[in-house]
Amino acid sequence: MQTVQFKNRDITIAGHLYLPQNLNGKAPAVVVVHPGGGVKEQTAGLYAKYLAENGFIALAYDASYQGESGGLPRFVEDPAVRVEDISAAIDFLVQQAQVDAERIGVLGICAGGGYAINATLFERRIKALATVSAVDINGLFRAGFGAEPVPALLGLMQNVAAQRNAEASGADELTIPYVPNSPEEFNEHTPEYAKEAHDYYRTPRAMHPNSPNKLLFKSVPKIFAFDAFSQVSDFLTQPALLIAGSKADTAYFSENVFKQIQGDNKELYWVDGATHVSLYDKDVARAVPKIAGFFTQNL
Secondary structure, three states: OEEEEEEEOOEEEEEEEEOOOOOOOOEEEEEEEOOOOOOHHHHHHHHHHHHHHOOOEEEEEOOOOOOOOOOOOOOOOOHHHHHHHHHHHHHHHHOOOOEEEEEEEEEEEOHHHHHHHHHHHHOOOOOEEEEEOOOOHHHHHHHHOOOOOHHHHHHHHHHHHHHHHHHHOOOOOOEEOOOOOOHHHOOOOOOHHHHHHHHHHOOOOOOOOOOOOOEEHHHHHHHHOOOOOOOHHHHOOOOEEEEEEOOOOOHHHHHHHHHHOOOOOEEEEEEOOOOOOHHHOOOHHHHHHHHHHHHHHHO
């Protein structure tokens, strides 16, 4: 594994580049996109490591404004920038002597899966797409706010507007958590994936100092304005593999995308008994052979 940097416009992106052992000549490469609030040292790095063991060059990186990457203010979740991060990662890969620029794929996990799907629609350098527990962050946030009716969500936007006014006048920037910080925050409306995410991100299981569970509050309108899947039926023509756990309460996102993809070069693969978050670590070894086989066939 090599520590690398590349640019998304004026932001320096921090990455880990995983290389196969005994690499001889050019090899196919995969960009690995982490979940919302995650960093490269967590599930994205784990998948990248396994991909390298299967003969692929794999790049995991921290999103703009997050982790070790640059960008101010911190903890922004801007879907448009997140999608552009993927193109910037490909810009980096095609400059590497070991990378076959005609054989580049993308693997996205959770919100990273939604970003990977959206990037693949128009980034034609992506030759194959794989996702794990993919979600559209817009839909996930709507569900996370209890599927509230639009008037309530408009009220949320008013709160963001008021906070922006306050910050423009000198108030401290407000952050909110991606996932519950403690089980005491669970209630009858807390979805299972959120409870699982607490156990993953906020306990020694996968806690990392660069992943502090902070989302800049004024990111929320950017998230609600984004639709990862809106043009899938028209523009997603590359081979696609969608992996979901049979017990994942977010699996409907993968089912939705699968139905929208035209043509036959697609697969929805179920990992029996797996949940949304178990595919971040506990069930990775069960998913990797399918992913490696898919990229071997399509890159």
